[in-house]
Amino acid sequence: QVQLVQSGAEVKKPGASVKVSCKTSGYGFTSHYMSWVRQAPGQGLEWMGVINPRAGSIGSAQKFQGRISMTRDTSTSTVYMELSSLRSEDTAVYYCARGRRSSDYDPFDYWGQGTLVTVSS
Amino acid sequence: EIVLTQSPGTLSLSPGERATLSCRASQSVSSGYLAWYQQKPGQAPRLLIYDASSRATGVPDRFRGSGSGTDFTLTITRLEPEDLAVYYCQQYNISPLTFGGGTKVEIK
Numbered sequence: 001q002v003q004l005v006q007s008g009a010e011v012k013k014p015g016a017s018v019k020v021s022c023k024t025s026g027y028g029f030t031s032h033y034m035s036w037v038r039q040a041p042g043q044g045l046e047w048m049g050v051i052n053p054r055a056g057s058i059g060s061a062q063k064f065q066g067r068i069s070m071t072r073d074t075s076t077s078t079v080y081m082e083l084s085s086l087r088s089e090d091t092a093v094y095y096c097a098r099g100r101r102s103s104d105y106d107p108f109d110y111w112g113q114g115t116l117v118t119v120s121s
Numbered sequence: 122e123i124v125l126t127q128s129p130g131t132l133s134l135s136p137g138e139r140a141t142l143s144c145r146a147s148q149s150v151s152s153g154y155l156a157w158y159q160q161k162p163g164q165a166p167r168l169l170i171y172d173a174s175s176r177a178t179g180v181p182d183r184f185r186g187s188g189s190g191t192d193f194t195l196t197i198t199r200l201e202p203e204d205l206a207v208y209y210c211q212q213y214n215i216s217p218l219t220f221g222g223g224t225k226v227e228i229k
Contacts, residue, residue: 035218044220044223045158045160045166045211045220046220047217047219047220061216061217095165097166100168104216105154105213105215105218107171107172107177107211108166108168109171111165111166111167112165113165
């Protein structure tokens with residue numbers, strides 16, 4: 001069965017960086033793009049960016065360009081998202097979400113359990 | 122970017138009633154590249170509908186998606202108590218992918 005298992009909660013100070021991992025299993029890792037979506041407390045969903053696990057190419061929302069990095073490790077079927085220059089507004093649950101088909105713009109059929117990132121001085 | 126506006130903000134209905142949720146886009150969503158998700162408290166979202174009207178695997182047939190262009194609808198034909206959740210629409214036609222603000226469904 002398809003599983004996306006994310007790393008644990010993080011507490012960071014303003015200005016720091018955070019790196020969240022998403023380990024996948026149960027399907028062909030390079031066959032589906034992976035996106036990152038975040039949700040601030042009590043708020044809606046916000047798409048951050050997408051990585052092609054086969055090529056390593058990425059695309060991101062303009063809002064995060066310059067601050068977001070997405071990478072993958074094909075040997076462990078894991079994708080990573082790193083967000084830098086953190087501020088309090090980045091406090092949110094961060095999800096990895098698998099694209100349903102082999103395209104960068106896809107609905108998300110499997111989601112990780114979420115990783116809470118808290119930014120506080 | 123495409124802005125998605127969902128209405129109503131909250132829907133309070135009794136079990137067995139029909140729920141109609143609306144999602145309006147600021148510009149046409151080509152090819153019907155619109156999805157609906159259900160998010161229960163404390164859980165990750167779950168894909169219900171993709172391509173405007175196709176049900177995802179395992180989704181009960183009481184969930185129905187319709188619409189095209191700029192107007193889309195999610196209908197829950199007979200509400201069940203477990204349908205208590207927030208429902209989001211999402212367009213994946215153009216980047217950035219965007220979500221609506223959500224409709225909260227309450228069960229009386």
